[in-house]
Amino acid sequence: MKECDILVIGGGPAGIVSSMSSRAYYPDKKVIVVKSTEENVVPCGIPYIFGNKLDSLEDDFVPCGKMALKSGIELLIDSAVDANYDDKTVIFASGEIIKYDKLIIATGSTPKKVPHSDIKGVHYISKNPKELEVTYKDLESAQNITIIGTGFIGLEVALELYEKGKTISLVGKQLLGKAFDSEFKELIEKIILKDDINHYKAHLKEIRDINGRVSSILTDNGEEIKCDALVVAIGYAPDTKFAKDTGISLRSDFIYVDEYMRTVKNDVFAVGDCAQKRDFVTKRTTGIMLASTASAEARTAVSALYSIKYSKTFSGTIAIFSTVIGDTCFASAGVTQEMAQKEGLDIEVATVVVDDKHPNKLPNSRKQTIKLICMKRSGVVVGAQIIGGIDVGEMINVIGVAIENRVSIYALINLQVATHPLLTSAPTSYPIAQVAQKLDIKINGQR
Amino acid sequence: MKECDILVIGGGPAGIVSSMSSRAYYPDKKVIVVKSTEENVVPCGIPYIFGNKLDSLEDDFVPCGKMALKSGIELLIDSAVDANYDDKTVIFASGEIIKYDKLIIATGSTPKKVPHSDIKGVHYISKNPKELEVTYKDLESAQNITIIGTGFIGLEVALELYEKGKTISLVGKQLLGKAFDSEFKELIEKIILKDDINHYKAHLKEIRDINGRVSSILTDNGEEIKCDALVVAIGYAPDTKFAKDTGISLRSDFIYVDEYMRTVKNDVFAVGDCAQKRDFVTKRTTGIMLASTASAEARTAVSALYSIKYSKTFSGTIAIFSTVIGDTCFASAGVTQEMAQKEGLDIEVATVVVDDKHPNKLPNSRKQTIKLICMKRSGVVVGAQIIGGIDVGEMINVIGVAIENRVSIYALINLQVATHPLLTSAPTSYPIAQVAQKLDIKINGQR
Numbered sequence: 001m002k003e004c005d006i007l008v009i010g011g012g013p014a015g016i017v018s019s020m021s022s023r024a025y026y027p028d029k030k031v032i033v034v035k036s037t038e039e040n041v042v043p044c045g046i047p048y049i050f051g052n053k054l055d056s057l058e059d060d061f062v063p064c065g066k067m068a069l070k071s072g073i074e075l076l077i078d079s080a081v082d083a084n085y086d087d088k089t090v091i092f093a094s095g096e097i098i099k100y101d102k103l104i105i106a107t108g109s110t111p112k113k114v115p116h117s118d119i120k121g122v123h124y125i126s127k128n129p130k131e132l133e134v135t136y137k138d139l140e141s142a143q144n145i146t147i148i149g150t151g152f153i154g155l156e157v158a159l160e161l162y163e164k165g166k167t168i169s170l171v172g173k174q175l176l177g178k179a180f181d182s183e184f185k186e187l188i189e190k191i192i193l194k195d196d197i198n199h200y201k202a203h204l205k206e207i208r209d210i211n212g213r214v215s216s217i218l219t220d221n222g223e224e225i226k227c228d229a230l231v232v233a234i235g236y237a238p239d240t241k242f243a244k245d246t247g248i249s250l251r252s253d254f255i256y257v258d259e260y261m262r263t264v265k266n267d268v269f270a271v272g273d274c275a276q277k278r279d280f281v282t283k284r285t286t287g288i289m290l291a292s293t294a295s296a297e298a299r300t301a302v303s304a305l306y307s308i309k310y311s312k313t314f315s316g317t318i319a320i321f322s323t324v325i326g327d328t329c330f331a332s333a334g335v336t337q338e339m340a341q342k343e344g345l346d347i348e349v350a351t352v353v354v355d356d357k358h359p360n361k362l363p364n365s366r367k368q369t370i371k372l373i374c375m376k377r378s379g380v381v382v383g384a385q386i387i388g389g390i391d392v393g394e395m396i397n398v399i400g401v402a403i404e405n406r407v408s409i410y411a412l413i414n415l416q417v418a419t420h421p422l423l424t425s426a427p428t429s430y431p432i433a434q435v436a437q438k439l440d441i442k443i444n445g446q447r
Numbered sequence: 448m449k450e451c452d453i454l455v456i457g458g459g460p461a462g463i464v465s466s467m468s469s470r471a472y473y474p475d476k477k478v479i480v481v482k483s484t485e486e487n488v489v490p491c492g493i494p495y496i497f498g499n500k501l502d503s504l505e506d507d508f509v510p511c512g513k514m515a516l517k518s519g520i521e522l523l524i525d526s527a528v529d530a531n532y533d534d535k536t537v538i539f540a541s542g543e544i545i546k547y548d549k550l551i552i553a554t555g556s557t558p559k560k561v562p563h564s565d566i567k568g569v570h571y572i573s574k575n576p577k578e579l580e581v582t583y584k585d586l587e588s589a590q591n592i593t594i595i596g597t598g599f600i601g602l603e604v605a606l607e608l609y610e611k612g613k614t615i616s617l618v619g620k621q622l623l624g625k626a627f628d629s630e631f632k633e634l635i636e637k638i639i640l641k642d643d644i645n646h647y648k649a650h651l652k653e654i655r656d657i658n659g660r661v662s663s664i665l666t667d668n669g670e671e672i673k674c675d676a677l678v679v680a681i682g683y684a685p686d687t688k689f690a691k692d693t694g695i696s697l698r699s700d701f702i703y704v705d706e707y708m709r710t711v712k713n714d715v716f717a718v719g720d721c722a723q724k725r726d727f728v729t730k731r732t733t734g735i736m737l738a739s740t741a742s743a744e745a746r747t748a749v750s751a752l753y754s755i756k757y758s759k760t761f762s763g764t765i766a767i768f769s770t771v772i773g774d775t776c777f778a779s780a781g782v783t784q785e786m787a788q789k790e791g792l793d794i795e796v797a798t799v800v801v802d803d804k805h806p807n808k809l810p811n812s813r814k815q816t817i818k819l820i821c822m823k824r825s826g827v828v829v830g831a832q833i834i835g836g837i838d839v840g841e842m843i844n845v846i847g848v849a850i851e852n853r854v855s856i857y858a859l860i861n862l863q864v865a866t867h868p869l870l871t872s873a874p875t876s877y878p879i880a881q882v883a884q885k886l887d888i889k890i891n892g893q894r
Contacts, residue, residue, distance in 0.1 A: 044866070407848065
């Protein structure tokens, strides 16, 4: 039987941050990480192995072994199968038993599946390197590829394959549905969809095969789409088998955790995709999984392992997210207007469009569209959506800090920002200040 | 005699925001803006007329007339020469007298001068389009150009002229001196200074001429630098002539204002480069002038014209700033370590270096260096310096919101951020969270 102070199960972003932060805060504690595969991929980097941006699957590998060694973390390749929470032991597939003082479960998530997915040529965007390799090779030789699912993974994969010269059919009701309101989704459609990408606003009904190899799919609109390969990207399900099997309570399929990421068992924490997510604003359970959220949860758990160090808990995900398609960046944070209205939040919204360089005659100047959502009474910012150039990737984080710290539009109106001709819109029209002012006038009237 | 509700003197960024925001908040008030020149340039855009990024001086013009017309603002070209604050009237050079209810002084700043600057070929980076045109034309025909001053304007102008094929000599003790600590200044020097740019760590001692045209300068190190043209960019002085002449109190050469941007006279406000600046953290008077600060001050003044609407005052500049040289962005906000130590602030600092894409095999991946400065007791963030790619232009604004809202490192450790392979560092190593954790450990020790 091995012994350690801190045992981390899982080697994804949540597992990596859990173990690295544990070593940083508690250098005399023994940390063991157990993960199921030798190699790890950068999850959000996966789409880029399919296009021209990364040369191979290996380019997307995380050097886990090297990182562990450098940080003095013991790394084992194994699968947790059972646990005794009274004895504080975890039993692994190999027969290994590890005694821990603190346990962090970071078992992640796996792709949601559709029926008949054993047909050859049907693929998921798995985070398992071996499974991903099969997909990678098969898609390389396919020409007509259909993608089911138009969330960000589906879209990113589709557009990378398109860049590689593949013929692409996209099947999904709306692009980036969860993160944006209708008017933004329409803009996104216009920007993303090239003329020669077929978009079917439909759901999958049936997968058809010839001799066990996918040949076409049938949509619920009755259309048949022929394809050599099919990629199903309809989201991920939390991997909670270990937790469930060992009697840890779940809630809505995720491992139940409190705001310090503690499970119902003493000294057992859960972080990342497998752990319950609440929305920061609505406080509803949500299924949104993001590596950045996982990292923040892991830091919260580690800080509370032995004592609670900051009163700042993980009080819900702000679902802060960005992607880039071509040279256009799409980002959102907090609630959308549609979600807010559904949940009965008393909000106000405003949108502004500005030039993202000043003067706008400068090279690469383009429009930046930002929608801000705030509570009507307090003015507290609860959501934003931005479309623009690549600087939007960090601009959404400006809003993120505001949402998490419950900053109001009244504090953003005269926000001090760095502006520069080649980097941002003009100081006179910086969109966050401008949209905050517009909200103020909408809420309180002129004067 | 003309009459209006809100009279704005000055048409730079502070004047533009003052008048536009006045119209937005008080649509039934008559707003008059009086400015001294027909045309206006985007101040921070000036350097880019000298290189290849803008085709002409006109490309950097602000369409003031059109904006005013569209917003229902009356625009006059004139110069304020006198005022009677009891009668609430301003007298202009043309003889025009305007009666106001609220007056906003936004007279801006003019380049600081050196002796003998009437010599031909000696130029300042003036915001007056006519003066700028003379400079523009003369520099076009010059080949050997010496630039005095290595603040951001001096550097930007120098590197644009260099891009245009000019032979450049730079004279100044340190690059971007005020905004960065020594170790950053060294990095900046390494990145910015091409082999064929001559950098003299010296001050100007004497300008020499042949037949009334500049021929060389002499430095305080005794070096003689030959040149066909000389650009002096040693900062700007507030233009307070009108205020001084009409009996408005100054402080350290700027118009004295309180935190609502009110001068000592009833119903008279001052904003922008001419108005007094305090440092947000040290509360010392400072001479830092930025168009973004000016814009924030203008919004503060307008919101307090008739009643005070938000308790958020302009409680000092956070000196938040960015520039980009080549493809490298340099940004800073708040206090530097050196300034903090000089002022006796009890601070801690930490620096991290990360890859700004993930995985780092992605195209254009590069290093991002971020230094964070916080108060030792509270952990409240008071400063940051960042060097990296162009996303740093918005990343510094993430820190800006934190500084202005007195967010502590304890809230940044598990900050939720949007991360994306092509846009940001990995979620597991996002530098703001990482450097906050490093500061926590430095301050509180491990465990």
